Amino acid sequence: MDVTISNNSGQKAYFVLWGCTNLANTEELKKTARWCYYKLSSTSGDSVTATVTEFPDPGSGADDTLDWVPNLYTLEAGGSFTIKDAPYLYSGNATFSFGAAPKLFKIVHSWSNYSKKIRSPYFGGNGVQSPGFMPTDADADTIFASCEFTFQPEGSGNAVWADTTNVDYFCVPITISVTDTDSNSVSTGNLKTGKNRKDVFSAFTGLSSDATYSAFSKLVRTSGGSNIRIYAPGHGITSGTFSSTYFDAYIDEVWAYYDGSTDAKKLTVTVEGTFAGTYVGWVNAAGAFNFEGVGSFAKPTTQETFLCAGGPFPTANNKLAAVGARLGAAINRHVLEAHNKQPYCTTDDFYLIAPNNYYSKLLHDNLSAVYGFAYDDVCTGSSSPLLHVSNPSSVAIDLAAWAAS
Incomplete structure (x- = not known):
């Protein structure tokens, strides 16, 4: 299976494709699994090779961490590349930051008991800290997003699971398309015809005087006049910008x-x-x-x-x-x-x-087949935001175009 990543956002992208070395759905498998990433031979051309590579141990000290930001790959605006015959990647995540690298992406120790310095028996005793999106996080004003991408065996063949989840926030449009060996294709995260990133933000800010849904306009975060992200209401409650008694x-x-x-x-x-x-x-x-x-x-x-x-x-x-x-x-x-x-x-x-989850409603008005909340795949049928394709031949991840904002 080939994986193509195209950057049509108009911004330089910093990224990493990371996940687990094996399926970690039992106690024993968690002990053998390790956090890993696709080590790429290049980020241009149509014959890039990817090797599943474990993240290094952050060090012997209890509080040692390994800053992975300098190791992120970059993809210029308008650039694209294709990984040929991509290897399996379990519980995968593709993290993209736009215009600037995130301030945080690091490998850390994970603990069963920190006070006694007993490391977790799972994932080699390590964990991955990806950029945080809440107002108190270092990357609160960094434009970044991720999509979930897993490629693993299934029966006598293999399968891909993928989605462009927005259950925590919306930041940028990302489209994933998967084609199987019979040339059938499905996709998720597409902007609807005539829509762009700025339209999604405007749908929320335009509610500021709405008698019923004005509270949802407060979920938008901006910095220096730029749109950063739109928080899902559950996180708006945590940050104090949304009512905790709404429902x-x-x-x-x-x-x-x-x-x-x-x-x-x-x-x-x-x-x-x-x-x-x-x-x-x-x-x-x-x-x-x-x-x-x-x-x-x-x-x-x-x-x-x-x-x-x-x-x-x-x-x-x-x-x-x-x-x-x-x-x-x-x-x-x-x-x-x-x-x-x-x-x-x-x-x-x-x-x-x-009351309803108007955040989810506005996302669906502007984007096709996306999650507005965790159970948004109930009733979706063939247009499910979670793609599950058996025997895939290719995956395309498109960092879609967005208007200046």
Whole structure:
């Protein structure tokens, strides 16, 4: 499989493609996995070779770190290159910084017990610190973004998983296209026709006087007159720019409605795939949404709902997590109380009533097949923001053009 990276952003890009040396989904595999990167023979031409190379150990001292910023590759505006026969890269991430290198990208020790100086048994006792995006981080005003890219064996062949996630923030448009050996192609992250980076920012700043959604305009971060990024609301809550109670009244209404007193006030959730089944639930006397044979889902906070994490959202991969994903999606889209059969997939009805995740709505207005929140792949069908392509022949990562901003 070949991988082509094209820089049409108009800015010089600093980048690294990094991930794990092997699948790390069990305790034992985590012990053998190592953080690594694609070591490239060049960043020009159509016959670049990539070697999966472990990041060096940061040093013997407890607080030693290894600054990797000087080792980032660069790609000039208008430049492109193709990696021929790319090797496997697990849990991969392509990190790009535009116009300037990030201030932070380093290899650090990871600890099981720092006070006793016991290093983690996983990933060789090391970790990777990529640029931070929050207002207190060193790279708060650096224009950078990443996309997720994994290439690994699947059955008797191989497969690619890729997405241009915006669940934390939007900064720049990146498009990933994957073509399989039968010449079928899919893509994610495309700007819609006639749209550019500045349009995405303008969609948010234009809400400053909106009677319903003005709060979302405060999610935009600028520096020196330049647009830097748009924070997802869950992170806006952390930084103090967005209300921590935004969804509370709606969640209270949903919990009060589904009391199980009639069939209409019981929620039916259908799950496909690994945990396929139809599960019925209602709010019990303890105030938890209980699904028979599955488990209970406590009332989430506004921030937990935006992040689809923490509180009642399970970290385990099980039936309750599958049900929770559909609840989270329905709350973010404001379609849970009105529809007692989930998932409800009439997209024209999403985001019509406040409160809703208007951040996600505006991203979808400007970009195709992207994540606006973690469970935004519920109901997406063939236009899923997560690409999964078996037997791929090529991947193209396009740092798309964006207007001066």
